[in-house]
Amino acid sequence: MKKILAVALMATGAVIATPAAAQTVSGDITITGSVAGKCLVVTGGTPAGSSFSGTIPLGELADSMGVLRSDVEADFDTAAAAIDIQVVCNTAAPHVTVDANEILAQNVATAPAGYARRIDYEANVTFDLTPSGTNVVTNDSGTDASPTGQTLSGRLASGATNIHIDGDDFRTANATDILVADTEYEGHILITVAPSV
Amino acid sequence: MGACARIMSVVLAALFAGGIAVAQTGCGTCQTGTLYAEKAPTTGSLTIYVTASVGGHCGFSEAPSGTHDEPNFDDHAWTHDFPFELDCSGPSRVAIESANGGLLTSGTAPAGYTTLAPYNVELNLVRNSGSPANASCAAADLDDGGGCSFAGDAADGDGLFLASGSQNQTGSYVRVSAPIYAGSNILVSGNYADTLTVTVSAAN
Numbered sequence: 184m185k186k187i188l189a190v191a192l193m194a195t196g197a198v199i200a201t202p203a204a205a206q207t208v209s210g211d212i213t214i215t216g217s218v219a220g221k222c223l224v225v226t227g228g229t230p231a232g233s234s235f236s237g238t239i240p241l242g243e244l245a246d247s248m249g250v251l252r253s254d255v256e257a258d259f260d261t262a263a264a265a266i267d268i269q270v271v272c273n274t275a276a277p278h279v280t281v282d283a284n285e286i287l288a289q290n291v292a293t294a295p296a297g298y299a300r301r302i303d304y305e306a307n308v309t310f311d312l313t314p315s316g317t318n319v320v321t322n323d324s325g326t327d328a329s330p331t332g333q334t335l336s337g338r339l340a341s342g343a344t345n346i347h348i349d350g351d352d353f354r355t356a357n358a359t360d361i362l363v364a365d366t367e368y369e370g371h372i373l374i375t376v377a378p379s380v
Numbered sequence: 381m382g383a384c385a386r387i388m389s390v391v392l393a394a395l396f397a398g399g400i401a402v403a404q405t406g407c408g409t410c411q412t413g414t415l416y417a418e419k420a421p422t423t424g425s426l427t428i429y430v431t432a433s434v435g436g437h438c439g440f441s442e443a444p445s446g447t448h449d450e451p452n453f454d455d456h457a458w459t460h461d462f463p464f465e466l467d468c469s470g471p472s473r474v475a476i477e478s479a480n481g482g483l484l485t486s487g488t489a490p491a492g493y494t495t496l497a498p499y500n501v502e503l504n505l506v507r508n509s510g511s512p513a514n515a516s517c518a519a520a521d522l523d524d525g526g527g528c529s530f531a532g533d534a535a536d537g538d539g540l541f542l543a544s545g546s547q548n549q550t551g552s553y554v555r556v557s558a559p560i561y562a563g564s565n566i567l568v569s570g571n572y573a574d575t576l577t578v579t580v581s582a583a584n
Contacts, residue, residue, distance in 0.1 A: 208535070211576070216449065219452050273566050275487075341492030
């Protein structure tokens with residue numbers, strides 16, 4: 184048997200093939216990251232900044248009789264509508280606060296009976312949401328001792344002015360109070376917008 | 381009974397069958413056509429011809445892998461390299477496919493917002509000799525069927541072509557990067573992620 188096998192090997196060449204070793208032909212790379220909740224001013228302040236502002240000039244506050252003129256609300260709303268404020272937040276439900284501060288004569292410390300140096304009002308701030316709808320947050324300078332806070336029911340709309348202001352119920356302590364003379368009556372509406380509570 | 385003895389017994393049987401008596405001879409007549417190790421001559425040689433082949437190979441000696449985390453990636457430029465080494469005896473192709481076409485977070489985004497952040501992918505391939513191959517694309521062009529030159533799966537013939545062999549050469553990498561986010565849509569807050577699958581194959 185051994186001899187027959189030896190003859191066979193002489194007659195033909197042997198073919199040997201070695202299988203190739205398996206190679207790694209793929210790899211996976213994972214990239215992760217985060218975006219923090221934030222709110223940024225687009226218009227009405229420094230772009231990408233954190234504050235915005237506007238001025239509502241009311242001019243002469245008294246009528247010919249010296250009392251608060253009845254059309255001050257209309258002038259307030261007209262002037263406020265011209266303020267372009269756009270704030271964007273990347274969270275689904277930003278939290279806002281509104282705090283209306285009375286309009287005061289800055290250079291008159293006190294007003295005697297029958298006179299007034301203070302005007303109260305109700306500030307209404309409307310926040311536009313996307314895809315539609317609004318949230319209105321109200322604060323009265325005379326009756327609300329602290330700011331009104333609210334979590335919006337959706338994302339702030341983007342691309343245009345999305346914060347609007349109007350005023351109601353402008354009044355002195357008594358309707359017959361004479362407004363003291365002062366060239367500087369000043370009040371503030373403080374509005375904050377935060378990514379969350 | 382050994383082979384020589386068996387042959388001899390057959391011959392003797394034939395001779396006796398013919399009525400002729402023949403004296404038994406030695407086994408020197410047994411050597412024709414065969415080689416017996418136990419009988420003279422005692423040495424010989426056998427030549428065995430062997431032919432074989434070694435096929436071309438191509439893969440990663442060190443595959444690209446790992447995870448890179450970039451917190452608050454939207455507010456600063458960032459970059460990161462994933463090095464790798466090829467083990468290809470000839471030309472090759474390396475392809476990349478992005479699972480999401482960018483960094484993606486969960487949820488839906490209304491108008492003006494987005495859940496997908498862009499980033500860029502650069503592929504650099506170094507070979508044993510000669511200039512490297514290099515190309516860059518946006519991750520958005522690396523999804524299935526994307527328009528990037530190295531998008532897809534190398535096994536399907538896709539990928540950046542490297543003209544000659546690369547074996548255990550350093551300097552090949554996948555680089556991911558992005559500038560400060562400046563897209564028109566607002567990136568929603570959250571955690572984002574993407575996975576790149578990098579493949580290699582021998583190329584014709």
